[in-house]
Amino acid sequence: MALAQVGGGYQVGDGNVNEIRLGASAAPQTATSTATLTAAQILGNVLVANPSTSAATYTLPTAAAIDAVLGNAKVGSTFDLAIVNTGTSSGTVTLSMGTGITDGGNAAVAVAITSSAAFRFRKTGDAAYTVYKIA
Numbered sequence: 445m446a447l448a449q450v451g452g453g454y455q456v457g458d459g460n461v462n463e464i465r466l467g468a469s470a471a472p473q474t475a476t477s478t479a480t481l482t483a484a485q486i487l488g489n490v491l492v493a494n495p496s497t498s499a500a501t502y503t504l505p506t507a508a509a510i511d512a513v514l515g516n517a518k519v520g521s522t523f524d525l526a527i528v529n530t531g532t533s534s535g536t537v538t539l540s541m542g543t544g545i546t547d548g549g550n551a552a553v554a555v556a557i558t559s560s561a562a563f564r565f566r567k568t569g570d571a572a573y574t575v576y577k578i579a
Contacts, residue, residue: 472528480542481505483513486525486565493555497533507544508571521567524578528560539563541575548574 472490475481480503485491487510493500511517529537536554541547548566555561562579 475502476500478502483509486510487513487523489524489526491525491527493527493529493531493537495529495531495535495537497531497535499534499536499538499554500531501538501540502527503540504542504545504575506542506571507573509542510565510573511567511571514567517567519567519569523565525563525565526560527555527563529555529557531557533557539575544571544573546572546574548576550577551575553577 470488472492473485473488474492474494475485476494476496477498478495478500481491483505486504493502514521514523527537527539529535531537535557538554539552541552545565546568551563553561561577564576564578565573566576568574
């Protein structure tokens with residue numbers, strides 16, 4: 445009997461919520477001035493922000509754009525994003541929620557200069573995520 449190609453059974457990388465993510469990490473993504481982030485930027489797990497001396501607002505991509513990349517994510521799936529702010533002076537970074545993304549608690553609070561913050565994204569439905577500031 446052949447193994448199932450799609451559906452039935454347990455497939456590693458099929459969005460199962462109990463999987464541990466292991467392996468090598470790609471180089472951190474980057475952003476500078478105010479922008480709408482891409483799904484690739486937030487799914488890289490680390491975003492190095494350098495708004496220099498000006499404050500910047502990073503608008504998260506739409507939940508639909510995230511779903512397009514995470515095609516097998518199930519409700520309850522999560523991923524984390526760390527933002528490392530290397531800006532100086534008044535170069536704080538503030539997150540703005542994209543369409544379909546809800547602020548679950550302090551996600552829009554600015555990431556101070558020369559500091560970092562961690563965020564957890566949780567899939568709550570089709571094209572729907574809640575993001576929490578967790579550190």
